[in-house]
Amino acid sequence: MSSCRALANTAALATSLIWATSPALADTATPPVAAKKPRDVSVHGDRRIDDYFWLREKDDPEVQAHLKAEAAYAEAWFKPHEAATEKLFEEMKGRVQQRDTATPQRQGRYWYSSRTEVGLQYPIFFRRAAQGPERADNPQAPEQLLLDMNELAKTRKFVNLNGMAVSPDDKLLAYGVDSSGARDFELHVRDIATGEDRVVSTTPHADAFVWATDSKTLFYIRHNEARRSHQLWRHRLGATAGDVLVHEEPSELFNLGLIKSLDGRTLMLGSMSKDTLDWRVLPADQPQGRWREVLPRVDGQQSAVTPFGREMLVRINDRGVNYRLLRLPMKPGQGALLNARDLRNARELIAHRDDAMIEQAMVFKTHAVAQIREGGSVKLRIYPLAGGPSREVAFNEVAYNAVLGSQREFDAPRVRFAYNSLTTPTSTYEADLATGKLELLKVAPVQGGYDASLYASERVWVTAADGTKVPVSLVYRKDKRKSGPQPLLLYGYGSYGFPNDPRFASSRLSLLDRGVIYAIAHIRGGGDLGRRWYLDGKLGKKMNTFTDFVACAEALVAQGYTQPSQLVIQGGSAGGLLMGAVTNLRPDLFKAVVAQVPFVDVINTMLDASLPLTTEEYIEWGNPNKADEYAWMRAYSPYDNLKPAAYPAVLAKTAINDSQVPYWEAAKYVAKLRTLNSSSGPVLFDINMTAGHGGASGRFDALKETARTYAFMLQQWGLLE
DSSP: OHHHHHHHHHHHHHHHHHHHHOGGGGGGOOOOOOOOOOEEOOBTTBOOEETTGGGGOTTOHHHHHHHHHHHHHHHHHHGGGHHHHHHHHHHHHHTBOSSEEOOOEEETTEEEEEEEOTTOSSOEEEEEEOBTTTTBOOTTSOEEEEEEHHHHHTTOSOOEEEEEEEOTTSSEEEEEEESSSSSOEEEEEEETTTOOEEEOTTOSOOSEEEEOTTSSEEEEEEEOTTOOEEEEEEEETTOSSOOEEEEEOOOTTOEEEEEEOTTSSEEEEEEEOSSOEEEEEEETTOTTSOOEESSOOOTTOBEEEEEETTEEEEEEOTTOTTOEEEEEEOOOSSSOSOOHHHHHHSEEEEOOBTTEEEEEEEEOSSEEEEEEEETTEEEEEEEETTOSOOEEEOOOOSSEEEEEOOOOOTTOSEEEEEEEESSSOOEEEEEETTTOOEEEEEEOOBTTTOOGGGEEEEEEEEEOTTSOEEEEEEEEEGGGOOSSOOOEEEEOOOOTTOOOOOOOOGGGHHHHTTTOEEEEEOOBTBSTTOHHHHHTTSGGGTHHHHHHHHHHHHHHHHTTSOOGGGEEEEEETHHHHHHHHHHHHOGGGOSEEEEESOOOOHHHHHTOTTSTTTGGGHHHHOOTTSHHHHHHHHTTOTTTTOOSBOOOEEEEEEETTOSSSOHHHHHHHHHHHHHHBOSOSOEEEEEESSOBTTBOOSHHHHHHHHHHHHHHHHHHHTOOO
16 A cells, blocks of 8 residues: 555656646656556456545545546646647637626516626626516616625635526525535525624535425425435524425435425425426425425426416426426315326326427416427417417527526516527527517627628538437538538437537637537437437436437538547537447547546446436446446446557546546546556546536636637647647
């Protein structure tokens, strides 16, 4: 043990000396060598020896020494490119309008908004009193400060919020703040008038929270050591008695979520697994009342409820995976609000369709609005509650992203949504519920004279190994588009049913303006083409995710967009799993790989029920304690399928406080890969020692991380200045 520790310390010292004394030699710095300490992790008769299991021991001095050595080695590699990385950062920062104000929204007697200031990393949240009988907004009216995140950051290295909720009497602000990146959100209540702030000391954390109508009762959710959100508690301000446990979810497959209806009359507690979702509701003015079940839990059945007045909308998959939308009365009584007969007799606003998925629905006083995914794109439809034809909000681009935003008023005459595409910056719109007329409220500014006409986006369809057609979205700068292959960045995710819609990013212009094509592979396992698309890329069909991505890459090469020596791929979290799996399948197909907080040690993680997310993820990946499901994972687990080969260059990025994908997954992967890799490309382990799963929390710190990642890519393409 002592000799291994000495070796690690020596490696760290050597790396530091090379960096300090000879920047020109930094590219040839020797990577750290992790000691091999074989541990038998065999199951089901399949022999697996894990040489790097010991890297899980975060507080072990030897592990700390190795992580510091890895960090120093990564710094040494980036050192010669420091000026170019800084140039990229300043370029990206120069596109950011540092002093900017969000479009305000009215809620009751106030208009709420936020702004950013020059040189400051975080937003400042405030409100203004509504003016006159029309409750209009006056930008010149005095601001009332709600929360300045920059003040929070003065005593914290990391700052993230999981929500803010103003009490119904408008006097108090509840908010949750995470100071490490590990998703431990400390619950605070602030007196808005005085700014007096106190921590709710009766709970160590709160994953979600809502106010009851009395403005004295606060419901919140706690998680356990595995970070499963499993308990609903009731807290009363000023009470001498302790908080009350209201509900506990016993199943390890489920997490709790907590929201309030838009009309403010109903509190909603959701219990969700990866394939089942059910709800309980409570009148907001009866905080001591009984939470009533909406529908009895049925395995595989998912419902989303939207109460309004004495009715509710229910989005449910009882007749197909893509859901239908129902309108039903809320029945009085003590049992479940609804039953199977109620569903059969309900008024159906939107029927189930095999070719279109209802992603979400919300209801206002006079209209319901549905967000529907069809043909790989999102459509918004408005339905009058009084009856009559629906209206569709139409979009002109081929590849775009449109999503219903946060709404604040039940009786609002308009619905707010955000729109953007690969060439269109994020735009805030409102659609008139009665006429469908659109009003553009704001386009996110891009400093430096961004001209969308200089860029073009496309969507191409690729044939996967089993004949399935898979869409790929691309964007490039027109005057940089060559007749032959050119550098291309292919991004992918493909898990949990999350759609990977085309979105604008001003930082990406730093690649496009240097002649790089950016592409998104809309592979199975994601929700890009609806629920069936997701189901065909999970559990025993998970390999489709990886072969789809390979097919996309091969097609982009075959169609002349790029070639393997110019093809860089990128993905994070479950997208990091994708990166590891496809690199094992086709190490010859890619020039370089960027895997951010990558889930690569699949089997060992899924065998450890003490880790956050493990048991609830059985429905996503499978349970490796079962031999047949173990076989699914064994076929693609990146760490377990590394083999002697000439691998692409690798940048594995992680964070020490990541509670979702622990740092050791990337650490073990890199250590093992280096022992099997016969190529000369760099294999870097870049660890943030103060952040969590989402990386740096400040807007400029996050840009610095992006600049560093882009510097790695551009160096591999030979484009780094």
